[in-house]
Amino acid sequence: MAIKKRxxxxxxxxxxxxxxxxxxxxxxxQLKLTxxxxxxxxxxxxxxxxxxxxxxxxxxxxxxxAMVAGAGLAVSxxxxxxxxxxxxxxxxxxxxxxxSSLLVALSLLTGFSFFQSDIGIIASxxxxxxxxxxxxxxLSMYIKSSISLLLIGLMLGSxxxxxxxxxxxxxxxxxxxxxxxxTMGSLQQTQFDQLPIILLFFVxxxxxxxxxxxxxxxxxxGEKNTEILGLNIKRIRILSITVTAILxxxxxxxCGPIAFVGMAVPNLTRILLKTQSHGKLLLAxxxxxxxxxxxxxxxxxxxxxxxxxxxxxxxxxxxxxxxILIVLKRLK
Amino acid sequence: MNxxxxxxxxxxxxxxxxxxxxxxxxxxxxxxxxxxxxLEILECGTAVKVHIYHPxxxxxxxxxxxxxKNTQTPKNYIRISTPVKSMITLSGTHIGMLSKLDxxxxxxxxxxxxxxHNLIVLDGLKKKRIHAFGNEEMLxxxxxxxxxxxxxxxxxxxxxxxxxxxxxxGGIICLSNYDWKENHPLGRAEWxxxxxxxxxxETKAKSYFSSMVKEYDSLKKEAKKxxxxxxxxxxxxxxxxxxxxxxxxxxxELFRDAQADYLYDETKGTGxxxxxxxxxxxxxxxxxxxxxxxxxxxxxxxxSNKKASxxxxxxxxxxxxxxxxxxLFWEMSAIEPHHVLSDLLRILHPELIQxxxxxxxxxxx
Numbered sequence: 001m002a003i004k005k006r007x008x009x010x011x012x013x014x015x016x017x018x019x020x021x022x023x024x025x026x027x028x029x030q031l032k033l034t035x036x037x038x039x040x041x042x043x044x045x046x047x048x049x050x051x052x053x054x055x056x057x058x059x060x061x062x063x064x065x066a067m068v069a070g071a072g073l074a075v076s077x078x079x080x081x082x083x084x085x086x087x088x089x090x091x092x093x094x095x096x097x098x099x100s101s102l103l104v105a106l107s108l109l110t111g112f113s114f115f116q117s118d119i120g121i122i123a124s125x126x127x128x129x130x131x132x133x134x135x136x137x138x139l140s141m142y143i144k145s146s147i148s149l150l151l152i153g154l155m156l157g158s159x160x161x162x163x164x165x166x167x168x169x170x171x172x173x174x175x176x177x178x179x180x181x182x183t184m185g186s187l188q189q190t191q192f193d194q195l196p197i198i199l200l201f202f203v204x205x206x207x208x209x210x211x212x213x214x215x216x217x218x219x220x221x222g223e224k225n226t227e228i229l230g231l232n233i234k235r236i237r238i239l240s241i242t243v244t245a246i247l248x249x250x251x252x253x254x255c256g257p258i259a260f261v262g263m264a265v266p267n268l269t270r271i272l273l274k275t276q277s278h279g280k281l282l283l284a285x286x287x288x289x290x291x292x293x294x295x296x297x298x299x300x301x302x303x304x305x306x307x308x309x310x311x312x313x314x315x316x317x318x319x320x321x322x323x324i325l326i327v328l329k330r331l332k
Numbered sequence: 333m334n335x336x337x338x339x340x341x342x343x344x345x346x347x348x349x350x351x352x353x354x355x356x357x358x359x360x361x362x363x364x365x366x367x368x369x370x371l372e373i374l375e376c377g378t379a380v381k382v383h384i385y386h387p388x389x390x391x392x393x394x395x396x397x398x399x400x401k402n403t404q405t406p407k408n409y410i411r412i413s414t415p416v417k418s419m420i421t422l423s424g425t426h427i428g429m430l431s432k433l434d435x436x437x438x439x440x441x442x443x444x445x446x447x448x449h450n451l452i453v454l455d456g457l458k459k460k461r462i463h464a465f466g467n468e469e470m471l472x473x474x475x476x477x478x479x480x481x482x483x484x485x486x487x488x489x490x491x492x493x494x495x496x497x498x499x500x501x502g503g504i505i506c507l508s509n510y511d512w513k514e515n516h517p518l519g520r521a522e523w524x525x526x527x528x529x530x531x532x533x534e535t536k537a538k539s540y541f542s543s544m545v546k547e548y549d550s551l552k553k554e555a556k557k558x559x560x561x562x563x564x565x566x567x568x569x570x571x572x573x574x575x576x577x578x579x580x581x582x583x584x585e586l587f588r589d590a591q592a593d594y595l596y597d598e599t600k601g602t603g604x605x606x607x608x609x610x611x612x613x614x615x616x617x618x619x620x621x622x623x624x625x626x627x628x629x630x631x632x633x634x635x636s637n638k639k640a641s642x643x644x645x646x647x648x649x650x651x652x653x654x655x656x657x658x659x660l661f662w663e664m665s666a667i668e669p670h671h672v673l674s675d676l677l678r679i680l681h682p683e684l685i686q687x688x689x690x691x692x693x694x695x696x697x
Contacts, residue, residue, distance in 0.1 A: 031614040047642075050617050057639055058610040169467070186572045188609045189638050256571075300572075301608070308606040310572040 007280060010273065014287045021294045025063050028301035033059065061190040066297045067290040068202045069187070069255050070265070072247035074289025075209060077262035078269075078281055079240045082216050084140060084149055087270075087326060090263030091129070091248040094149075095156030099132025100125040100252035102160040105167055122197075126249035132156060133241035187297055187311055190254050198254060205246040209282055212239055216278040258293075259312055260319025265289045267326050364538070367519035370510040371526060379403065380414075380529050386488070387513040387602065395507065397529055412483060412505055415532030420465070420476060420484040420504070424662035425511055427453055429524045432540055432667050433533045440481045441465050449659035477502040483530065485509050515580045515602045517589075517669035518545055524667055548670040552589045554684060555677055561593040562680045565612070565619035565645060568626040569637045573606040583624070586669065590676035595619075613642055621650050621680060623693075628655040630696050652679050654692040661692045 027033065031054050040046070041056035077090040084094070091097050103124040136153065143149055190198070215236045218226045226233055251258060269284040270276075296314050303309070309317075361374035361381055372383040380397040396409035405411040420441035421427055427450050430436050436452045441463045448454055456462035463479055465472050473495050476484065481504050486493050488508030493499075496506040507526075514520040521544060528537025564587060567576035577583035577594075578601035587594040595615055599605045622645035627633045630651065633640050640646050654661035665672050671691035678685040679693060 030608065030611045050614060053617075053642060054610055054614055057642065058613070186569075188569075188572060191638050304608055304611075308573055 007273065007275075011283060011287065014284070014291060018287055018291045018294065021291055021298060022063060022067075025066065025294050025298040025301070026059050028298045029054065029059060030304075056192050058188065061192050061195060062187050062297070063294065064195055065190040065198065065254055066187050066293045068198055069251040069258060070261055070289040070291070070293025071286045072202060072205065072251050072289070073258060073262040074265035074269075074285035074292070075206065075282060076244040076247045077264075078266040078278070078285045079209070079212070079216070079244050080262070081266050082219060082278065083237060083240045086150060087267055088150055088263060088323070089153075090260075090266070091244060092257070092259050092262050094132075094136055094153035095160070096129050096132050096136070096244060096248050097252055097257045098157040098160040099128035099130075099135075100249050101128070101257055102163060103128030103131070104253070105164045122250070122253040125253035126245060129245035129249035129252065130242070133245045137237055137241050187255055194254070198250065201246060201250045205243050205250070206286070208239060208243045208246075212236065212243065213278045213282060216240075217276065220276050255311070257312065259316045260323065261289060261293060261315055264319040264322045264326075265292050268322070271326075364525055364534075365522055367516050368511075368514055368522040369516075369519055370513055371523060373525055373529060375529075375534075381406070381409065382526060382529070384488075384508055384510065386508075387510050393508065395505075399532070410500075410505060412530070414530060416482045416530045418479070418481045418483075419530070420479065420481045422465075422471075422484070422486040423509065424448070424659060425487075425523075425666040426485050426509065426527070428663040428665075428667045429527045430531070431663075432524060433528055433531065433536050435527065435531045435533055438531050441476065441479050441484075443467055447659055447662070449657070449663050473499070476504065479504075483507060487512060511666055512582075513602050514582055516585050517582045517672065518548060520582050520666050521669050544668070544670055548589075548673060551670060551673050551677060555589060555591045555673075555681065558591045558681055558684065560681075561591050562621055563616075563619040564592040564594050564680070565616040565622045565643065566594065566624045567604070568624075568633070569609050569612075572608070574609055574612040575604040575606055576612070577624075578603055578605045582669075586673060586676060589673055590680055592621075592676070592680055609637070609639060613639065617642065618644050621645050621652065623652050623676075623679070625651055625653050625696065626655060627653065628658070628694075628696070633696070649695070649697075651696045652693045653696055654694075656694045656696075657692065665692055 026038065031051065033051055033055055037049075037051045038055045038060070040049075041052040041060070045056055046052055073091060076096075080089040080091060080094055080096075081087055083089075104121055107120055107124040135156075136149070139152055140149055143152070215226070215231050218229055218231055219233070219236060226236075248262070265288055266281070266285055269281055269288050273280055273284055275281065293311075293315070296318065297311060300309050300311060300314055361376045361379075364373040364375055365371055370385045370387050372381075372385070374381040374383070378399055382395040382397060384393045384395070386392075394406075394409045395412055396405050397412050397414045399414050401413075417438060418440040419430075419438045421430065421439055422443055424447060427436070427439070427442070427448065430439060431450055431452070436450070436456075439453060439456065439462055442448060442453060442457070443465060444467050445454060445457050445464050448457070453462060457464055463475060465476055471494075477499065483505050484493070484499065485507045486509065488510045493506040493508065499506055509523060509526075511520045511523040514523075522541060524537045524541055525534065528534040565576075566583065566587070567574055569575075576596050577587075579597050579599040580602045581604070582602075584594060584597055588597065596605055622643055625633050625640075625646075627636060630640075630646065633646070633651070645651055654665070668691065674685060675690040675693040678687070678690055
């Protein structure tokens with residue numbers, strides 16, 4: 001993968017912007033904190049010190065989960081768009097998020113205590129994403145039209161929405177409340193102690209992506225050519241869906257469903273980089289996805305006193321016009 | 333003949349009901365409401381005008397309640413023939429108010445039974461004397477039309493009741509209830525008078541209300557003598573935000589009357605204020621009491637809000653809520669604000685209220 005000077009400038013700029021956004025994010029909250037308080041909160045933590053507590057339990061986990069979710073969803077979107085050869089594909093549109101939501105709903109609303117634990121919710125979200133991912137993969141073997149596949153994804157979303165509504169109708173008030181809170185999504189509930197497991201899953205998912213870089217580059221030129229070159233298409237598909245399920249399930253488990261990032265960011269990176277090289281796209285989506293969500297969340301924190309906006313509403317507010325632009329651009 | 337006509341016209345002019353501003357108190361519509369801001373009840377003889385004010389845009393819905401069959405309905409008023417014999421109530425607070433008037437027999441429909449505490453209503457549901465119409469998002473409208481109810485009362489959340497016009501064509505009059513938007517707990521309770529007038533038990537409603545006000549005021553007076561104000565945190569996190577009662581809400585008034593030091597006492601609004609979890613923790617970490625956390629056990633709170641344990645009132649076991657008996661609270665707290673105040677005083681100032689039992693609240697374990 002030869003990197004041109006222009007690309008190098010692009011990556012360096014995005015990297016610098018990300019660093020800037022991270023600093024902005026860390027200091028965007030209502031309580032004023034210093035660098036020393038951040039450092040002490042990591043290495044010399046005193047639970048009685050409110051400033052340190054805010055730094056350790058709020059600002060740092062919120063920043064990390066925003067980066068992980070942004071990067072993870074953007075990379076998942078990139079994989080789905082290449083796999084289904086469709087720029088409008090993404091974990092949210094294809095219904096992979098819905099799979100996670102359905103399994104989490106079943107876990108929370110059926111009352112089994114294991115499924116109501118942290119690990120239970122993560123496992124449910126991952127398992128749900130995997131089931132729906134492979135279901136879509138199976139259908140894509142028979143349905144060649146990418147529009148039809150997107151429609152099926154949307155229908156899966158509606159179908160699971162209907163099942164969830166039915167489950168809500170028969171569940172107890174407390175179970176219903178727990179699920180409603182989860183569906184609202186939030187970047188604020190992640191704890192410092194959960195960061196190792198989040199980062200572990202994230203690193204596993206992204207590491208698996210590196211094995212997909214070359215096969216995906218080949219897949220872009222067509223499935224027949226991929227087979228001629230001796231690559232196993234089935235394996236590429238299974239690996240892509242597994243990575244998407246891990247990254248989407250991880251994000252959905254810790255933040256709830258987040259819309260549009262998975263669709264909008266990969267398209268933006270393709271437009272900006274004008275490349276089909278998945279090595280570059282992977283790096284760009286990692287950086288740009290993290291930048292997008294960190295910046296969005298910083299803005300949310302800065303305007304919170306005037307307009308309180310949930311993260312999902314904010315990403316939709318930016319993402320939806322972006323998608324319309326992409327569609328219009330393609331129509332031209 | 334002409335003399336007779338002039339005489340009757342004269343009598344009619346001087347005996348007909350007019351607005352209270354005209355000065356003739358005996359024959360004018362007298363406002364029966366003292367505390368409620370979104371409700372006005374004007375009474376003159378057997379005629380009653382009810383004005384329900386939208387809390388945000390201040391538009392008025394006008395109703396004319398009368399037992400007379402031949403009187404004319406004033407312009408812009410919707411006529412309701414009293415006493416109402418069959419009523420659909422879509423909020424627990426309505427059930428509480430009707431229970432205080434021994435008027436539960438008029439209820440012909442409610443929401444889902446999982447939101448009901450009252451045993452008479454539950455029994456009515458079991459025996460199918462009362463119908464359950466689902467939850468507010470998925471009401472079975474055809475069943476409502478088929479129920480032959482005369483009036484449907486719902487909690488107003490800003491917009492008109494869906495299908496209100498169709499229901500009115502079917503003979504069901506929809507009334508919005510904004511008790512939850514009242515900024516005084518007594519204003520909230522005063523909505524019982526509307527139920528009283530609707531079912532022909534206005535005297536009972538007024539009598540209950542005035543005796544309850546006396547008890548409330550007496551507790552408030554006792555509390556005023558206290559010098560210490562314990563710090564209180566209220567509400568919980570939902571999604572990205574913590575929702576706490578706004579400074580002009582009835583709960584903020586209850587906190588003031590219970591001599592609590594509530595940090596968001598001066599915020600604007602009659603509903604909730606939304607804040608980030610981080611801000612709430614930074615400002616309330618050392619609050620002595622956490623009230624209305626929205627769950628029935630500490631474990632459930634921790635599950636929904638993983639950072640709850642950093643609030644000292646949570647870790648020190650000073651978290652209280654009505655959630656262990658949620659349906660009872662939503663049914664009765666609006667009409668028994670003196671009991672809510674008593675519970676708050678028992679929690680915050682145990683030296684003032686000696687008894688152990690509380691009406692609605694429990695210490696969470």
